[in-house]
Amino acid sequence: MTPVSTQRASTRVTLTSSGAEVQVLGPVREGYERVLTPEALAFVGRLDQAFAERRCELLEARAARRAEVASGADLGFRSDTRWIRTDPSWKVAPPAPGLEDRRVEITGPTDRKMAINALNSGAKVWLADQEDATSPTWDNVVGGQLTLLDASLGTLEWTSPDGRHYRVTGDADGATPTVVVRPRGWHLPEKHLRVDGRPMSGSIVDFGLYLFHCARLQLDAGRGPYFYLPKLESHLEARLWNDVFVRAQQMLGLPRGTIRATVLVETLPAAFEMEEILYELREHAAGLNAGRWDYIFSAIKTYGTRGHDYLLPDRADVTMTAPFMRAYTELLVATCHRRGAHAVGGMAAAIPDRGDPERTAAAVAKVRADKEREARDGFDGSWVAHPGLVGTCREVFDAVLGSRPNQVHRHRPEVAVTAADLLDLGATPGEVSAEGLRTNVSVALHYLEAWLGGRGAVALHGLMEDAATAEISRSQVWQWLREEVRLTDGRAVSRDLVEQVLAEELAAAREPVAGDDARTARFVDAAELLREALLAERLPSFLTTTAYARHLVTLAEPPSSVGRDEAVDVRDLSGCAAARVDPAA
The missing domain is CATH 3.20.20.360 (Malate synthase, domain 3)
Structure with a gap:
């Protein structure tokens, strides 16, 4: 087996005499060899x-x-x-x-x-x-x-x-x-x-x-x-x-x-x-x-x-x-x-x-x-x-x-x-308010920015938010928009209203980080991801799958079998397109 190297970007571990192999496409930094051993890679x-x-x-x-x-x-x-x-x-x-x-x-x-x-x-x-x-x-x-x-x-x-x-x-x-x-x-x-x-x-x-x-x-x-x-x-x-x-x-x-x-x-x-x-x-x-x-x-x-x-x-x-x-x-x-x-x-x-x-x-x-x-x-x-x-x-x-x-x-x-x-969801007491709409947009936007920056648990407004709470926030807005729900102030949740709230929340989020180019860029990326999710004709199954493929896949070297664009293709978010293999292999 090829030993894992801290110098090379890509590592290959052969599994079978027929040539099946594991490829490590992420950077192998100092210390990573402790867990990315040939034996461990072969096992997984x-x-x-x-x-x-x-x-x-x-x-x-x-x-x-x-x-x-x-x-x-x-x-x-x-x-x-x-x-x-x-x-x-x-x-x-x-x-x-x-x-x-x-x-x-x-x-x-x-x-x-x-x-x-x-x-x-x-x-x-x-x-x-x-x-x-x-x-x-x-x-x-x-x-x-x-x-x-x-x-x-x-x-x-x-x-x-x-x-x-x-x-x-x-x-x-x-x-x-x-x-x-x-x-x-x-x-x-x-x-x-x-x-x-x-x-x-x-x-x-x-x-x-x-x-x-x-x-x-x-x-x-x-x-x-x-x-x-x-x-x-x-x-x-x-x-x-x-x-x-x-x-x-x-x-x-x-x-x-x-x-x-x-x-x-x-x-x-x-x-x-x-x-x-x-x-x-x-x-x-x-x-x-x-x-x-x-x-x-x-x-x-x-x-x-x-x-x-x-x-x-x-x-x-x-x-x-x-x-x-x-x-x-x-x-x-x-x-x-x-x-x-x-x-x-x-x-x-x-x-x-x-x-x-x-x-x-x-x-x-x-x-x-x-x-x-x-x-x-x-x-x-x-x-x-x-x-x-x-x-x-x-x-x-x-x-x-x-x-x-x-x-x-x-x-x-x-x-x-x-x-x-x-299944008695409709018996839940409460109302849909303008404040609730804005809170959902704000939470999803700020959480996505943090997630793109490598943090998966974030304290926002006195609550610990993670991917699950962000998913509630964006899916609620999507459903309210689809059903044109009327808010307590009389306005209907419309595409224009959702885009307006998102634009306002993005502007408010960018203001305190104006001198931080990296965070500013992440908020812009987060807003675009959120906009797509909120306005999609069909509710995306998960908010983070597209974000992962588009922003978190950082290949030090693309796989030899495909081009870089295909390696991060958001059309196959689960990685199943090429997985038609013999389950007994």
């Missing part, structure tokens, strides 16, 4: 070869189902898998070491400073997020793996530009959270790594590099290789992940069941297949999470063409007490506990502000109320996005759990959720 390359065809077929099935719903069909509980839901005998595997108690989990990106803050936070779990809270620049993808490797080795540290030194010390007792990695969703490619001339799956890259380098280190530390699985839309997508786990464990000589996965139920279609998803992953399952923000986005995306009966009000009014959100979370808790799995609550977006005690008190009060509702409902723990909120979440769950690690024993037999309950 073979995994990608084995499952590329199925991944692409499942993405096609997503699109087909969305088209069916747009044409008038409704989602519902599957009749062909009813036997899974009615069979009381099966359970998921018992909790793995380090995952017995999940009363407070902190989520954040895998840059070194944020990782150290999370590992010192006192949380039970750190969700190391390589998806919605990470902008998938090549340097973030590889740098995140280096962070995870050093965290697993116990050597993670960082020195800021002003000379301040950060290192992992743990909580007051020296304990650090269990690491659970969230790889990118099935829909996202990694265009800086190619196998057989096509982009790899971002999911396989994030999962495979971490597993290859850190699985045994985590096992030696008394824990294991654990993952959060995002954006699943069906039990067949969960089956694909389970098959990836089985193959990967075989390849690395890990006992079957070593890997554990918690699935984020953050799409409307997945809400109808919760039990089936747990069943497919049962030997590797650790629970389900109420991924509330993406769930709201998915509801709009799935039913956004179905008229006023499915309209949602201002984003701030779509709370967890909305009827369709209550149905979803109640069903999730009951499903998990019936099958012996953990139910993990969602992220409260409010964050403290050290410079504003009044705003901090309000944020803490909102988070406390949110976590109290989840604990009463039977959740076994929940998420926070800021170390300053770990104590609040812990206090709430301590009061309910006491010395018990969880409340899986609460089976919630009284919960009876119908398909109509899950």
